[in-house]
Amino acid sequence: MPPLSQEAFHAALDALRAALSFGAPADAVLSRFFRENPKLGSQNRAFIAESVFGVMRQKFVLDRICEADASPRRLLLAFLARSGRNLREFEPIVSREDERVFLAGVKAFKLDTLTLAERAELPEWVAQELLASGMAEENLLALGRALAQAAPLDLRVNTQKMKRESVQAELQALGYESSPTPYSPFGLRVVGKPAINRHTLFTEGAIEVQDEGSQLLGLLVGPKRGEMVADFCAGAGGKTLLLGMLMASTGRLYAFDVSEKRLANLKPRLARSGLSNVQPQLINSENDSRIKRLAGKLDRVLVDAPCSGMGTLRRNPDLKFRQSAAGVDELNQKQAAILASAARLVKVGGRLVYATCSILPRENQGIVEAFLAANPGFSLVPAATILAEQRVELDTGDYLQLQPQTHGCDGFFAAVMQRKA
Numbered sequence: 001m002p003p004l005s006q007e008a009f010h011a012a013l014d015a016l017r018a019a020l021s022f023g024a025p026a027d028a029v030l031s032r033f034f035r036e037n038p039k040l041g042s043q044n045r046a047f048i049a050e051s052v053f054g055v056m057r058q059k060f061v062l063d064r065i066c067e068a069d070a071s072p073r074r075l076l077l078a079f080l081a082r083s084g085r086n087l088r089e090f091e092p093i094v095s096r097e098d099e100r101v102f103l104a105g106v107k108a109f110k111l112d113t114l115t116l117a118e119r120a121e122l123p124e125w126v127a128q129e130l131l132a133s134g135m136a137e138e139n140l141l142a143l144g145r146a147l148a149q150a151a152p153l154d155l156r157v158n159t160q161k162m163k164r165e166s167v168q169a170e171l172q173a174l175g176y177e178s179s180p181t182p183y184s185p186f187g188l189r190v191v192g193k194p195a196i197n198r199h200t201l202f203t204e205g206a207i208e209v210q211d212e213g214s215q216l217l218g219l220l221v222g223p224k225r226g227e228m229v230a231d232f233c234a235g236a237g238g239k240t241l242l243l244g245m246l247m248a249s250t251g252r253l254y255a256f257d258v259s260e261k262r263l264a265n266l267k268p269r270l271a272r273s274g275l276s277n278v279q280p281q282l283i284n285s286e287n288d289s290r291i292k293r294l295a296g297k298l299d300r301v302l303v304d305a306p307c308s309g310m311g312t313l314r315r316n317p318d319l320k321f322r323q324s325a326a327g328v329d330e331l332n333q334k335q336a337a338i339l340a341s342a343a344r345l346v347k348v349g350g351r352l353v354y355a356t357c358s359i360l361p362r363e364n365q366g367i368v369e370a371f372l373a374a375n376p377g378f379s380l381v382p383a384a385t386i387l388a389e390q391r392v393e394l395d396t397g398d399y400l401q402l403q404p405q406t407h408g409c410d411g412f413f414a415a416v417m418q419r420k421a
């Protein structure tokens with residue numbers, strides 16, 4: 001750990017103040033902060049990013065430690081004191097006696113005075129929803145604590161361009177250690193956080209940054225060469241690119257989204273990937289007339305639904321403070337409407353996959369069960385069966401349910417459904 005300096009501490013405090021207004025996602029706030037402060041060195045930038053994300057990750061506990069004065073300065077001091085620094089290291093930034101006493105108190109703070117939700121670093125409403133769904137307290141704690149860790153860097157190898165072993169060897173030659181991901185046949189987990197996007201492996205489309213969980217969702221869709229496929233909520237195309245690769249750049253892959261900006265971000269990625277089977281299509285809603293003309297024609301449809309993102313807290317810890325139970329109510333309406341509309345595209349015998357990066361049952365099983373009850377023409381296919389067909393040994397039951405403490409990836413949910421009639 002580099003020594004604490006006035007300059008780095010005050011810069012981190014400025015960035016933290018901006019992030020704690022929760023006007024924008026923390027990563028966007030940080031990018032802007034770094035753009036506005038171009039003279040910051042790489043060590044200081046790393047310290048600032050770790051401080052802002054660290055405070056967000058531990059904020060429920062830090063709030064309790066700070067109690068009456070949970071100011072950004074106190075939160076940051078408490079975070080740094082809990083990160084294994086001894087009190088002498090604070091001399092360059094702390095001169096007041098009351099702050100010295102505060103820091104000593106942070107070190108002595110006992111977690112057993114906290115509620116279960118606070119110890120799990122989850123909002124109370126999230127903890128209550130998980131407990132009400134039958135999750136045991138110790139599992140809630142393990143889940144919350146795993147979500148409060150930083151995520152590793154996972155890459156997906158574009159096997160249209162290179163083999164996984166060759167990419168691993170090239171990374172090794174660049175000085176980056178990596179290992180094959182436990183489940184995905186085209187994933188690599190990299191040690192540390194190298195700025196991979198400067199290397200030709202990235203610029204020439206041999207790799208994409210993608211959590212292993214997302215890679216498994218693509219395998220559940222399992223598109224084949226020559227098929228007609230839709231990625232209904234394609235966004236910037238993380239899963240579109242994977243599906244296109246699985247289709248070996250044949251057939252047709254529609255990438256729908258209502259966000260022009262996100263689809264625009266897909267374009268350069270598409271160019272790097274070398275895929276020629278992808279058709280990005282901006283739609284005005286899930287009921288856009290351009291969708292209706294594809295009714296009953298598609299072999300596979302993925303609905304990677306807009307969701308609370310509660311499974312991605314390792315990357316977006318500020319979502320804990322930017323989402324709410326009422327917000328999830330609204331998302332539920334959208335999720336159900338998108339799934340119902342997307343389902344109309346699936347042909348008889350075709351496959352529909354509903355997925356989220358949420359751990360909340362009402363965004364997951366809740367939506368799928370209601371859909372199946374209203375649409376008897378669809379039936380659930382066990383996710384484990386599909387994964388076994390793809391030679392992935394992972395059985396989480398009928399649904400794919402991934403959690404960081406068990407699977408090492410973000411929290412994901414997916415249900416595979418087949419259209420019978």
Ligand SMILES: C[S@@+](CC[C@H](N)C(=O)[O-])C[C@H]1O[C@@H](n2cnc3c(N)ncnc32)[C@H](O)[C@@H]1O
Binds near residue numbers: 234
């Ligand atoms: C979870 S994100 C998709 C992430 C993307 N599949 C990926 O792998 O990078 C959900 C997406 O749904 C889009 N969306 C929201 N409402 C929609 C609608 N009514 N129809 C289609 N897409 C929608 C959002 O713009 C967002 O890009």
